[in-house]
Amino acid sequence: MxxxxxxxxxxxxxxxxxxxxxxxxxxxxxxxxxxxxxxxxxxxxxxxxxxxxxxxxxxxxxxxxxxxxxxxxxxxxxxxxxxxxxxxxxxxxxxxxxxxxxxxxxxxxxxxxxxxxxxxxxxxxxxxxxxxxxxxxxxxxxxxxxxxxxxxxxxxxxxxxxxxxxxxxxxxxxxxxxxxxxxxxxxxxxxxxxxxxxxxxxxxxxxxxxxxxxxxxxxxVMNFAEEDVARFLDNTWKLLPETNPALRHQGIYTIGHYRHALQKMLGFLTGLEPQRVFSQYKGEPSDEKYQRLLAGADRNLKTARDYLGIKLVTAVILEAFAMATGGDAPISLFLGDLDPHGPGGNIEDYLPEVSKDKKPKDDRLFALLSEGRANESYFDLKNSPLSCFIYQHLGIEECRVVKSKTEELIAGSISPEGFLAGLPREMVSAVASAIGTMAWTRKAALDSLMARLRS
Incomplete structure (x- = not known):
């Protein structure tokens, strides 16, 4: 047929x-x-x-x-x-x-x-x-x-x-x-x-x-109870351009636009309880099925919060580099081609290999970052090579600590340079070098910034 x-x-x-x-x-x-x-x-x-x-x-x-x-x-x-x-x-x-x-x-x-x-x-x-x-x-x-x-x-x-x-x-x-x-x-x-x-x-x-x-x-809302969290994140990513019109313009939206979208979504999911996702009334659904739905939503929400937290940390690190070297810019200037089938390279090509001793203990998050969500997205990469690199250096607990510090940078209570100075020097240096290769127009400013951070 x-x-x-x-x-x-x-x-x-x-x-x-x-x-x-x-x-x-x-x-x-x-x-x-x-x-x-x-x-x-x-x-x-x-x-x-x-x-x-x-x-x-x-x-x-x-x-x-x-x-x-x-x-x-x-x-x-x-x-x-x-x-x-x-x-x-x-x-x-x-x-x-x-x-x-x-x-x-x-x-x-x-x-x-x-x-x-x-x-x-x-x-x-x-x-x-x-x-x-x-x-x-x-x-x-x-x-x-x-x-x-x-x-x-x-x-x-x-x-x-x-x-x-x-x-x-x-x-x-x-x-x-x-x-x-x-x-x-x-x-x-x-x-x-x-x-x-x-x-x-x-x-x-x-x-x-x-x-x-x-x-x-x-x-x-059944996707909240998806067995595969990558599919749940798929739907989360589909919602981002609906509620953030700037993201509908692939390659043009800025680092700040992207960070703001992630920040909003993370804030929403952080305050969401499974009992406000699924409903029950007089046996519909059965107690057994209802508890299964709540458990699935709880599992996916926890993973999504960590995943979005790491993505937010990455976006804020990029934003700090941008603010310290000339101001906000299209995210594709720093990350490269966001179309997986596009002709251009991306920042992953210029990041060094991470030593095996830095492999995170949470294989679930590592797989989501390295392999990606279930499907492609027209405005963003399916996988997250830079976030994966940062996660391997920081681990989940340190990512959570850094996430709390991102609020200080966003609020303006800490400078971009001060924020970057609080991160592992090896990681910051590698990211700066990769950005400098992608965005050669920022290389001199990045070199000057890194010299100050090393002094």
């Missing part, structure tokens, strides 16, 4: 889900919606939330989860830098801007607009609320698009299952001050909606809806 492209698969999934739920939609309308979904997921700035992400989440045997997969990420306001024209047309009546320029939910919407009021009720939002991209804005607007398109076509009871699936994908939420999980809060809302919208669902139907939502939300 000939492989079908993402646009065809998206349309097929939409048609299948609608048919499974006993509804009919003219082929032209199926095509129009499917094309819109595929187009929204293909916006240039996206590297993780793509059509492939939708296809991976869809469940052909479960139409509610399939619809949630299709629609849950179609709005990604800040990454997409606004709305697609087709989506803007749908959402415009429901959005306003306040005096501060914030996007808010419009007031005065007719009470007969079940798509609007139903979506607000599931998310716990109200007219006049300011929409925050870190507190459900994208998920709410994505669900509102879905419900506006499908209300009247699908039964309210079906949207009552699919909309909570999208709400549950608002990520990394803590429990309430009263100790209630996001799933328990969602269940309370659905009980009120059942009465308000006269759905006449038994309590078991509400539980089923929340369990479906939890199942879908866990699927959405």
């Amino acid at each position: 000939v492989a079908r492209g993402t646009i065809h698969q998206t349309i097929d999934l939409l048609q299948r889900a609608i048919t499974q739920l006993g509804a009919e939609l003219p082929p032209g309308q199926v095509e129009k919606i499917g094309v819109m979904v595929n187009k929204a997921m293909s916006v240039q700035g996206r590297t993780f939330h793509t059509p492939e992400h939708v296809l991976a989440l869809a469940d052909r045997s479960n139409p509610h989860i399939t619809l949630a997969a299709l629609f849950h990420d179609i709005v990604y306001f800040h990454v997409d830098e606004g709305f697609l024209p087709e989506i803007k047309e749908i959402l415009e009546p429901y959005l306003s801007t306040n005096a501060a320029g914030d996007l808010t939910i419009s007031q005065g919407i007719s009470r007969k607009d079940r798509a609007f009021w139903g979506t607000c009720a599931v998310f716990g939002f109200n007219p006049g609320d300011v929409l925050n991209p870190f507190s459900g804005m994208n998920e709410f607007l994505s669900a509102l698009v879905m419900n506006t398109l499908l209300v009247g076509l699908l039964k309210d009871q079906d949207l009552f299952i699919t909309t909570p699936c999208i709400e549950a994908t608002i990520p990394f939420r803590p429990t309430t001050p009263e100790g209630k999980s996001p799933a328990e809060v969602l269940a309370e809302r659905l009980k009120r909606i059942n009465v308000q919208f006269e759905l006449s669902l038994p309590e078991s139907g509400i539980d089923t809806s929340v369990q479906c939502a939890v199942q879908f939300a866990n699927r959405d």
Whole structure:
């Protein structure tokens, strides 16, 4: 069978889900919606939330989860830098801007607009609320698009299952001050909606809806429990250009841009607990599976923090050299060609061999740095030769110590020269020599810097 492209698969999934739920939609309308979904997921700035992400989440045997997969990420306001024209047309009546320029939910919407009021009720939002991209804005607007398109076509009871699936994908939420999980809060809302919208669902139907939502939300973040940490880091790296637009320009972004992106990601992962990644509600998932998910997330988060910490130390060392020899510069000037298939060499070619006695004890981190993440990345090397070199010299404990000192350099409380002076002289000298070979325009300044560090 000939492989079908993402646009065809998206349309097929939409048609299948609608048919499974006993509804009919003219082929032209199926095509129009499917094309819109595929187009929204293909916006240039996206590297993780793509059509492939939708296809991976869809469940052909479960139409509610399939619809949630299709629609849950179609709005990604800040990454997409606004709305697609087709989506803007749908959402415009429901959005306003306040005096501060914030996007808010419009007031005065007719009470007969079940798509609007139903979506607000599931998310716990109200007219006049300011929409925050870190507190459900994208998920709410994505669900509102879905419900506006499908209300009247699908039964309210079906949207009552699919909309909570999208709400549950608002990520990394803590429990309430009263100790209630996001799933328990969602269940309370659905009980009120059942009465308000006269759905006449038994309590078991509400539980089923929340369990479906939890199942879908866990699927959405399943990469956190990957058996292979290299694959988990793959997805982490796909997110970097989405949240750091400068990284979308291969070879042009600066050392400072790269350091800032790593610093943000490390800060986020450092404060993240497995219990805020995965959810459980009344046996979904089972206790055994839930504990397995938590253990996997804990393992991957710990490894990712160390990996990112070493990468951050490397970036700050490069930044210190740059600041001490003329200022920030494109990272490719110091590291060389970031395209593994490109014609140019990179800094690895000019680093000396590290003696065997310096081989780190943590083979897991060494393998990640030397062999790389699971797949190539268009903006960065898969492996990390300079980070591996630094890790071999410092080891994990010293890397953690140096990482704490990077904050002083970033804050300006220590000079670039002072920061470099606190590192092993042999390592600093080797890195300086390699940079000088790659960026000959900095060689004289690097030689002068190293002479001062040796004196």
